[in-house]
Amino acid sequence: MSTPPALHAIDVSIIYGQGDTAVRALDTVNLQIGAGEIVAMMGPSGSGKTTLLMVLGGLLQPTLGEVQIRGQSLTGLSETQRARLRLTLMGFIFQSYNLFPALTALENVQLALELKRRPSREAAPLLEQVGLGHRRHSYPAKLSGGEKQRVAIARALAGDPGILLADEPTAALDTKHGMAVVELLRTIAHEQGRAIVMVTHDPRVGPMSDRLVTIADGKLVAAPVQYGLKSDAREHA
Numbered sequence: 001m002s003t004p005p006a007l008h009a010i011d012v013s014i015i016y017g018q019g020d021t022a023v024r025a026l027d028t029v030n031l032q033i034g035a036g037e038i039v040a041m042m043g044p045s046g047s048g049k050t051t052l053l054m055v056l057g058g059l060l061q062p063t064l065g066e067v068q069i070r071g072q073s074l075t076g077l078s079e080t081q082r083a084r085l086r087l088t089l090m091g092f093i094f095q096s097y098n099l100f101p102a103l104t105a106l107e108n109v110q111l112a113l114e115l116k117r118r119p120s121r122e123a124a125p126l127l128e129q130v131g132l133g134h135r136r137h138s139y140p141a142k143l144s145g146g147e148k149q150r151v152a153i154a155r156a157l158a159g160d161p162g163i164l165l166a167d168e169p170t171a172a173l174d175t176k177h178g179m180a181v182v183e184l185l186r187t188i189a190h191e192q193g194r195a196i197v198m199v200t201h202d203p204r205v206g207p208m209s210d211r212l213v214t215i216a217d218g219k220l221v222a223a224p225v226q227y228g229l230k231s232d233a234r235e236h237a
């Protein structure tokens with residue numbers, strides 16, 4: 001039997017609101033992401049990128065269709081069960097880092113380890129893995145944007161998740177630091193076998209990913225240029 005994909009959206013639609021004010025934010029989306037694959041998701045503002053990321057992360061239930069994580073359907077799970085899956089299988093990375101300003105880099109990661117109930121894992125090696133071992137005792141205010149995002153990535157790795165979901169992780173960074181963060185995420189996907197989905201507005205991120213998924217008006221569309229290893233258009237035609 002073949003291994004199920006890390007993430008699988010099957011005919012997913014999301015309709016916000018009802019009646020005249022209803023918005024179809026996602027329209028019959030089909031998407032598979034495998035372990036060890038880094039996928040960039042692009043599209044105009046309001047096209048449904050964040051909504052799709054939230055659905056893939058089990059933070060939002062599809063109006064129609066379903067999401068499977070490693071072959072397990074999220075449909076019918078309680079909020080507590082979905083929260084447990086998120087805690088054990090997923091890490092989240094945000095544009096604005098969301099670090100605790102009163103905690104050092106090390107303490108930010110340690111707190112995540114405690115919340116994820118991972119007493120056997122240590123924060124310092126996670127910071128070293130993202131190239132920040134030497135800044136472990138620095139507070140976020142003393143770190144550059146790129147360094148803050150690296151702490152946020154170390155924190156997202158605290159639970160040793162198979163899946164990382166990143167919402168515009170480079171949006172607040174200059175080109176050099178932004179590309180270094182994407183390079184780090186790419187290494188994490190390829191060397192550690194994690195599935196990574198990254199929403200981005202930056203056209204330079206697509207070529208650094210294994211696959212570029214383009215979304216317009218809530219639908220996945222074939223990208224004008226296909227990058228990397230696989231083509232989403234081929235896979236989901």
Ligand SMILES: Nc1ncnc2c1ncn2[C@@H]1O[C@H](COP(=O)(O)OP(=O)(O)OP(=O)(O)O)[C@@H](O)[C@H]1O
Pocket residue numbers: 016017023024025043044045046047048049050051052
């Ligand atoms: N909670 C909500 N209630 C109603 N409509 C919503 C809600 N969240 C998003 N929408 C609508 O759904 C559509 C998709 O929004 P979404 O935030 O997923 O787009 P996006 O591609 O991430 O946009 P951006 O690039 O601007 O962040 C938009 O039309 C948006 O106005």
